[in-house]
Amino acid sequence: MTLQTLSFSRVLRLGLLALGAAIIVFPYVFMLSASLKPPEDVFSASLSLWPQHLAAYENFTKALTRIPMLRILFNGALVCVVIVVFQIVFALPAAYALAKLNFPGRGLLFGLVMLGLLVPIHAISIPLYAAAQISSLLNTLAVLIIPFILSVFAMFLFRQFIKAMPDELIHAARMDGLSETAIVWRIILPNAWPAASAFAIFSVVAHWNDLYWPLITISKTQLATPPLGLLFFRSAEVGDDYGALMAATLIVTLPLILFFLFAQRLFIEGVTMTGLKG
Amino acid sequence: MPRNWAARTGMTAFDRRERSAAWMLCAPTALLMLALLILPTLAVLALSFTDAELGVREFAFLGLDAYRDLFTDRAFLGAFRNTAVYVALVAPASVILGLILAMMIEAEVRGRAFFRSVYFLPVVSLTVAMASVWQYLMHPSFGPMNLVLKALGLPSVNWLGSSDNVLVALALIGIWQAVGFNLVLFLAGLTAINRDLYAAAEMDGVRSAWSRFWTVTWPMLGPTTLFVVTITMINAVKVFETVATLTQGGPSKASEVLLYTIYKEGFVYLHIGVASAMAIVFVGVLLVLLLIQTKVLEKQVHYS
Amino acid sequence: MTPALVLRNLVKFFGAQSILHDISLEAAQGELIALVGPSGCGKSTLLRIIAGLERADKGSVVLDDVDVTDLRAADRDMAMVFQSYALYPHLTARQNIALPLAMRRLNSFERMPLIGGLTPATREKRAAIMRDVERTANALRITELLDRKPAQMSGGQRQRVALGRAVVRRPKAFLMDEPLSNLDAALRVHTRAEIVALHREAGVVTIYVTHDQEEALGMADRVAVMMGGRILQIASPEAIYHNPDHIDVASFIGSPKINLLPGHVSDGTVIHAGRPLKAGLGGSDRKVTIGIRPEHLHLTTDVTQHSIAVELNRLEFLGSEVIAHLTDPSDGSGLIARLQPGEGHTFRDHTTLQASASTQHVLVFESDGGRARADDNHGRGMAHHAA
Numbered sequence: 001m002t003l004q005t006l007s008f009s010r011v012l013r014l015g016l017l018a019l020g021a022a023i024i025v026f027p028y029v030f031m032l033s034a035s036l037k038p039p040e041d042v043f044s045a046s047l048s049l050w051p052q053h054l055a056a057y058e059n060f061t062k063a064l065t066r067i068p069m070l071r072i073l074f075n076g077a078l079v080c081v082v083i084v085v086f087q088i089v090f091a092l093p094a095a096y097a098l099a100k101l102n103f104p105g106r107g108l109l110f111g112l113v114m115l116g117l118l119v120p121i122h123a124i125s126i127p128l129y130a131a132a133q134i135s136s137l138l139n140t141l142a143v144l145i146i147p148f149i150l151s152v153f154a155m156f157l158f159r160q161f162i163k164a165m166p167d168e169l170i171h172a173a174r175m176d177g178l179s180e181t182a183i184v185w186r187i188i189l190p191n192a193w194p195a196a197s198a199f200a201i202f203s204v205v206a207h208w209n210d211l212y213w214p215l216i217t218i219s220k221t222q223l224a225t226p227p228l229g230l231l232f233f234r235s236a237e238v239g240d241d242y243g244a245l246m247a248a249t250l251i252v253t254l255p256l257i258l259f260f261l262f263a264q265r266l267f268i269e270g271v272t273m274t275g276l277k278g
Numbered sequence: 279m280p281r282n283w284a285a286r287t288g289m290t291a292f293d294r295r296e297r298s299a300a301w302m303l304c305a306p307t308a309l310l311m312l313a314l315l316i317l318p319t320l321a322v323l324a325l326s327f328t329d330a331e332l333g334v335r336e337f338a339f340l341g342l343d344a345y346r347d348l349f350t351d352r353a354f355l356g357a358f359r360n361t362a363v364y365v366a367l368v369a370p371a372s373v374i375l376g377l378i379l380a381m382m383i384e385a386e387v388r389g390r391a392f393f394r395s396v397y398f399l400p401v402v403s404l405t406v407a408m409a410s411v412w413q414y415l416m417h418p419s420f421g422p423m424n425l426v427l428k429a430l431g432l433p434s435v436n437w438l439g440s441s442d443n444v445l446v447a448l449a450l451i452g453i454w455q456a457v458g459f460n461l462v463l464f465l466a467g468l469t470a471i472n473r474d475l476y477a478a479a480e481m482d483g484v485r486s487a488w489s490r491f492w493t494v495t496w497p498m499l500g501p502t503t504l505f506v507v508t509i510t511m512i513n514a515v516k517v518f519e520t521v522a523t524l525t526q527g528g529p530s531k532a533s534e535v536l537l538y539t540i541y542k543e544g545f546v547y548l549h550i551g552v553a554s555a556m557a558i559v560f561v562g563v564l565l566v567l568l569l570i571q572t573k574v575l576e577k578q579v580h581y582s
Numbered sequence: 583m584t585p586a587l588v589l590r591n592l593v594k595f596f597g598a599q600s601i602l603h604d605i606s607l608e609a610a611q612g613e614l615i616a617l618v619g620p621s622g623c624g625k626s627t628l629l630r631i632i633a634g635l636e637r638a639d640k641g642s643v644v645l646d647d648v649d650v651t652d653l654r655a656a657d658r659d660m661a662m663v664f665q666s667y668a669l670y671p672h673l674t675a676r677q678n679i680a681l682p683l684a685m686r687r688l689n690s691f692e693r694m695p696l697i698g699g700l701t702p703a704t705r706e707k708r709a710a711i712m713r714d715v716e717r718t719a720n721a722l723r724i725t726e727l728l729d730r731k732p733a734q735m736s737g738g739q740r741q742r743v744a745l746g747r748a749v750v751r752r753p754k755a756f757l758m759d760e761p762l763s764n765l766d767a768a769l770r771v772h773t774r775a776e777i778v779a780l781h782r783e784a785g786v787v788t789i790y791v792t793h794d795q796e797e798a799l800g801m802a803d804r805v806a807v808m809m810g811g812r813i814l815q816i817a818s819p820e821a822i823y824h825n826p827d828h829i830d831v832a833s834f835i836g837s838p839k840i841n842l843l844p845g846h847v848s849d850g851t852v853i854h855a856g857r858p859l860k861a862g863l864g865g866s867d868r869k870v871t872i873g874i875r876p877e878h879l880h881l882t883t884d885v886t887q888h889s890i891a892v893e894l895n896r897l898e899f900l901g902s903e904v905i906a907h908l909t910d911p912s913d914g915s916g917l918i919a920r921l922q923p924g925e926g927h928t929f930r931d932h933t934t935l936q937a938s939a940s941t942q943h944v945l946v947f948e949s950d951g952g953r954a955r956a957d958d959n960h961g962r963g964m965a966h967h968a969a
């Protein structure tokens with residue numbers, strides 16, 4: 001393709017895209033700028049991005065110490081990773097069975113999967129909470145993980161993906177003497193890598209972001225996940241110390257953004273794939 | 279001969295092996311489904327017909343009256359209305375913006391990956407965190423948004439603090455976060471369109487960009503559009519983080535949305551019976567949305 | 583009579599790489615020219631430039647005496663049939679075929695689905711369009727398919743609808759980009775004849791791009807062999823086959839591939855492995871390559887004046903012919919000869935035979951690939967290359 005010329009319509013288009021990009025990015029810019037400002041600068045109602053007095057040290061210290069920020073980030077990461085691993089471990093074999101094996105009850109199981117897609121965790125939070133309370137699991141990391149181990153979305157996504165895989169692959173494995181379980185882990189998982197990574201990204205983003213469930217099950221700050229931790233920070237802060245708040249939001253937002261920037265292709269392909277299968 | 283034997287016994291050893299292997303593979307998931315999905319759903323359904331409260335032993339069975347009371351409760355209807363307004367603001371805007379931006383980015387050869395990633399940033403940013411940032415941006419006196427308005431000579435707006443504006447403010451945040459996701463999906467749909475179709479349209483005399491859009495782009499984007507609209511609406515109905523962080527349903531319940539109301543009823547006021555009924559209605563809304571879009575529209579949209 | 587389509591010195595670059603190097607061609611009214619060559623030779627690009635879907639960096643395209651080089655495709659009044667058919671999936675066959683007519687005869691208001699049909703004038707125009715569509719459908723025998731969508735048709739049916747869409751407009755030129763590649767072999771032979779019949783009936787110049795040399799030879803009035811962005815030769819199928827100008831043309835055209843043997847010219851005689859094959863060539867003593875088509879290679883057990891020794895590896899019985907796989911002992915290379923069904927009974931594997939060809943079938947190529955012609959050899963029919 002020849003180089004695009006700088007025609008009027010192209011300039012217009014680029015201009016509009018740049019304007020849109022600026023609107024998208026403007027919260028981040030201000031977040032960064034405010035995190036460096038002391039309260040007086042924040043309240044001074046000026047649009048200048050660079051602070052008069054640098055208060056970065058104070059703001060970030062407050063952000064890290066008012067609540068156990070690093071511990072909270074760790075909680076979030078741990079919970080997300082453990083959830084994803086369990087979700088894949090449980091969903092993949094069932095998805096394989098649904099996609100490639102014939103057995104009575106297959107239709108029923110798949111129907112339940114579709115039903116499950118409809119019911120978000122929020123709807124069934126009450127009984128799950130009651131169960132957690134009864135088994136004294138409130139205020140533990142376990143309660144943050146257990147309800148999410150089942151992911152019908154993973155089952156659905158993997159099933160669609162595995163269905164598209166050639167049957168010959170599985171026949172060859174059977175002829176080589178592999179058991180069905182071995183087929184799942186030795187053959188299906190390596191070949192379903194695109195679907196698995198796409199799903200992992202979805203799951204991590206969703207659970208990293210989740211406020212509802214931690215809000216109702218966790219009250220101890222050390223066990224909070226980032227969204228909840230931030231909420232605690234907001235209530236711990238006296239007055240409108242936006243500087244410190246912005247510092248806290250920056251710290252909490254950075255991990256996933258960095259991960260995204262490193263693995264951009266993975267994210268985009270993941271979203272695209274769910275779109276094509278959905 | 280194996281075939282005759284199968285005909286006589288009704289099932290070959292192969293089938294039996296396949297069946298037991300399948301059950302074994304599904305067993306753990308099935309158990310999880312029972313414990314984490316089916317039983318809780320049934321429990322919620324059961325609770326919805328009662329006036330149970332957490333911590334209180336006695337409760338009465340209300341039957342369908344529970345739902346009747348719900349639909350006459352002004353607070354609940356208000357939450358319903360607020361959610362509907364929010365969805366009506368966020369869904370069309372983020373879908374249309376996503377499409378327009380995707381078409382512009384698609385026409386660009388060089389900057390595609392850059393713009394795509396920039397617009398996608400809000401999707402991977404912590405909602406609670408970015409909501410806090412928007413709160414700062416929307417502050418009535420020193421928030422940059424009002425400062426920009428003042429600099430342009432326009433009156434400043436009380437974004438989150440006024441019951442007239444709060445849903446709009448929340449919707450702005452919602453659109454900001456959703457556009458990037460829709461954009462990526464539309465971009466994928468656009469690049470999947472067979473280039474020959476555009477060439478054929480040109481040969482057929484389709485000259486203007488507008489005609490090209492209606493003749494090729496829009497019809498071929500059908501499935502993608504359906505998916506994007508569905509996902510966007512469902513996510514909009516599930517709005518919670520921004521409300522819980524910024525407004526807690528206020529001012530004066532102007533931003534009480536369905537999920538927040540369920541949360542409050544169930545976990546703050548501990549009226550788990552009422553909250554369960556609300557949760558069932560909530561699922562009902564999602565179900566209706568899904569049904570409308572898959573059954574009615576899908577036929578018109580899938581050509582293969 | 584003025585030619586229908588003239589291409590003058592077309593050049594196209596992709597970055598620094600040259601895709602088309604100075605292409606010139608003249609096509610007469612009603613002529614079917616096949617543009618044939620291996621993948622990547624630039625034939626599809628050339629077709630798209632003729633259509634107006636891409637612009638050349640230099641050169642001009644003239645259609646019916648009108649310079650269309652600066653016109654966009656929609657204004658050139660040519661029709662194109664794509665390899666992927668490019669039918670609009672959301673429209674029925676009827677609507678697909680009607681679209682080009684609707685775009686040209688109705689303005690944007692009249693084209694609107696409901697309101698457009700309100701005035702009697704528009705209704706008449708639409709009815710006229712539908713009549714044309716049905717006439718074309720009848721000619722192509724796809725009338726029963728008119729209300730189906732592409733997804734509900736087989737490959738062959740879709741292809742006909744694509745042809746219908748091109749034909750209904752009565753354009754000034756047809757451009758076809760490998761329209762038969764996606765069909766299975768049996769259907770291809772059938773449809774080939776139909777396309778030629780359609781072309782004859784329309785009487786309009788057609789440029790037909792293909793990588794299948796058999797298709798090109800069978801369908802075209804003239805064949806243009808393209809390689810590496812250049813037209814090596816453009817001539818009638820017979821001339822291309824029997825009188826190629828270049829070794830690449832000889833190699834590409836003909837199946838099984840032409841046998842190529844190394845040789846040299848000595849005193850005007852072409853010699854291979856010490857045996858003289860052809861006399862009467864001018865010029866100095868030099869190295870050459872000798873080309874003999876498999877069907878021209880005669881196998882005998884007796885030595886003749888111009889024969890060379892070959893070793894028979896095996897005979898393949900293919901029903902309508904026999905293929906002999908041979909080895910040239912002088913350099914170990916493989917040769918192929920085509921025999922009639924009755925021939926070859928007496929030959930035994932792994933024996934030495936004598937292979938010969940009559941003089942006019944011994945093609946000689948210089949080291950630069952160009953054809954060396956003997957003074958008395960004018961080839962079969964016309965050996966002219968078009969301008």
